[in-house]
Amino acid sequence: MPKFTLGNSFRFGSKRETVSNFHSESIETILQKLTKDWLGQFARQAQIQADLIGWKTMMVKINKVLDDAIEKQTKEEPVKIWLGKLQHLACDVDYLLDEFQTEAFQTMLLQDADAMSKVKEVNARLQDIAWQINVLGLKESFGGKSRNVRQRFPTTPSLISAAVRGGSRDRGPTIFSPLIEKEDLAFLKKEDCFASLEKIGSGGCGEVYKAELPGSNGKMIAIKKVIVYAPISAAELIEEDSKLRDSKLRQIRSEIITASQIRHRNILPLLAHMVRPDCHLLVYEFMKNGSLQDILDDVSRGRRELDWPSRHRIALGVASGLEYLHMYHSASIIHGDIKPRNVLLNDDMEACISDLGLAMAIPDGYTRVLISYVLGTMAYIAPEYFQQPELSEKCDIFSFGMLLISLVRGVPSFVFHQNGEEICSPEWLRKVMNSKNPSRAIDPRLPGNGYEKKMLHVLKIAYICTLHDPEERPNSQYVRCRLSQLL
Numbered sequence: 001m002p003k004f005t006l007g008n009s010f011r012f013g014s015k016r017e018t019v020s021n022f023h024s025e026s027i028e029t030i031l032q033k034l035t036k037d038w039l040g041q042f043a044r045q046a047q048i049q050a051d052l053i054g055w056k057t058m059m060v061k062i063n064k065v066l067d068d069a070i071e072k073q074t075k076e077e078p079v080k081i082w083l084g085k086l087q088h089l090a091c092d093v094d095y096l097l098d099e100f101q102t103e104a105f106q107t108m109l110l111q112d113a114d115a116m117s118k119v120k121e122v123n124a125r126l127q128d129i130a131w132q133i134n135v136l137g138l139k140e141s142f143g144g145k146s147r148n149v150r151q152r153f154p155t156t157p158s159l160i161s162a163a164v165r166g167g168s169r170d171r172g173p174t175i176f177s178p179l180i181e182k183e184d185l186a187f188l189k190k191e192d193c194f195a196s197l198e199k200i201g202s203g204g205c206g207e208v209y210k211a212e213l214p215g216s217n218g219k220m221i222a223i224k225k226v227i228v229y230a231p232i233s234a235a236e237l238i239e240e241d242s243k244l245r246d247s248k249l250r251q252i253r254s255e256i257i258t259a260s261q262i263r264h265r266n267i268l269p270l271l272a273h274m275v276r277p278d279c280h281l282l283v284y285e286f287m288k289n290g291s292l293q294d295i296l297d298d299v300s301r302g303r304r305e306l307d308w309p310s311r312h313r314i315a316l317g318v319a320s321g322l323e324y325l326h327m328y329h330s331a332s333i334i335h336g337d338i339k340p341r342n343v344l345l346n347d348d349m350e351a352c353i354s355d356l357g358l359a360m361a362i363p364d365g366y367t368r369v370l371i372s373y374v375l376g377t378m379a380y381i382a383p384e385y386f387q388q389p390e391l392s393e394k395c396d397i398f399s400f401g402m403l404l405i406s407l408v409r410g411v412p413s414f415v416f417h418q419n420g421e422e423i424c425s426p427e428w429l430r431k432v433m434n435s436k437n438p439s440r441a442i443d444p445r446l447p448g449n450g451y452e453k454k455m456l457h458v459l460k461i462a463y464i465c466t467l468h469d470p471e472e473r474p475n476s477q478y479v480r481c482r483l484s485q486l487l
Contacts, residue, residue: 220286251357266321317351338399401465410443
């Protein structure tokens with residue numbers, strides 16, 4: 001059976017020693033060999049799947065520290081490259097893991113002593129990786145305290161799929177970020193924990209509450225409560241109800257697998273997950289300025305102003321997040337539901353893409369994925385989806401184009417008619433952009449500030465993003481570059 005080993009060129013050591021290792025191609029060779037020889041065996045050797053789970057669990061925990069090392073603390077470019085490749089390998093493992101999350105495999109794993117022994121062996125090796133991070137001085141600092149990475153990691157794997165189905169109810173919350181501790185969420189175990197919390201939203205997938213982390217000097221979190229085990233009789237549990245429950249479970253599982261391990265400034269990370277007898281709890285950072293949907297609603301009603309630089313920054317943030325999902329994640333991810341409601345804004349009005357419950361990974365060598373159930377929001381769904389239920393990156397691009405129209409128009413997504421005229425549809429945009437007065441597509445509250453030319457450029461981007469033929473739409477990298485040029 002292939003072994004996951006860390007040779008001298010694959011360890012941290014001193015900064016000087018680590019940097020010197022990058023003057024050869026040894027690290028590249030090791031990475032290629034690991035991917036080909038070790039990961040390539042998972043489809044044929046069932047017990048190695050235990051290694052897969054153990055490594056994935058550990059890497060989810062390490063990712064935050066790696067990000068901090070890459071972006072802030074480590075200045076040597078070769079070290080940054082090394083850390084980045086380690087992250088990409090973790091993402092590869094994540095999507096291999098997704099393929100093997102079946103109930104049959106879970107049963108085998110939990111009952112197989114050899115498999116569990118191998119999980120512990122891999123986790124021990126990963127503990128050493130965490131310790132080597134500390135040798136380099138790459139510790140996460142939060143709230144005035146330096147947290148030792150090694151102390152944070154569990155010695156047994158967290159089975160994501162089992163957690164989704166309620167298999168980990170007695171283990172407390174599963175933590176995905178060093179910004180939060182298990183003890184911080186102890187209050188969620190109380191029967192009436194939501195009685196004193198402020199409800200800030202609700203929808204088809206559940207309710208969202210705001211809470212302050214105990215002893216955090218005002219740090220706020222958002223808690224999504226998803227009810228999946230409704231207390232109803234078997235007679236009332238008709239087929240449609242069963243499908244709905246399965247759909248919610250799929251979304252919870254996708255959110256955990258995807259959002260828990262992605263670290264990008266324009267994608268909202270999942271901090272923790274917890275199972276209660278009647279629901280699942282998903283914990284996120286609290287976004288003070290709410291959703292873009294709420295902002296645009298206030299703008300359209302005259303309750304607040306949103307200048308063009310702010311709108312442009314929001315558009316660029318969403319484009320950057322999409323570019324990461326499509327182009328730079330090791331397995332391309334389709335969000336599947338880009339719309340103003342799923343764009344949250346932090347204290348600085350920086351956009352964060354949220355709600356990755358419908359996200360789908362595209363296997364290597366493919367450009368689209370077939371689905372068997374409806375995804376997305378009607379006004380933002382690409383037209384080709386109605387002809388054949390398959391998703392591609394170009395579906396997200398279409399949705400993003402619709403979001404751009406809403407931003408330039410200054411109206412929420414649910415407004416499609418104004419004064420008897422249809423607005424914010426691709427057909428309307430093409431008609432206006434080809435008219436003698438395309439400026440009438442701009443929010444009437446914005447002209448006169450010198451940004452008209454830039455706003456029309458953004459509408460042109462929206463125009464090509466919403467073309468009927470998906471092959472004619474640009475990719476996310478092109479869109480992000482075009483928006484960056486307008487700064």
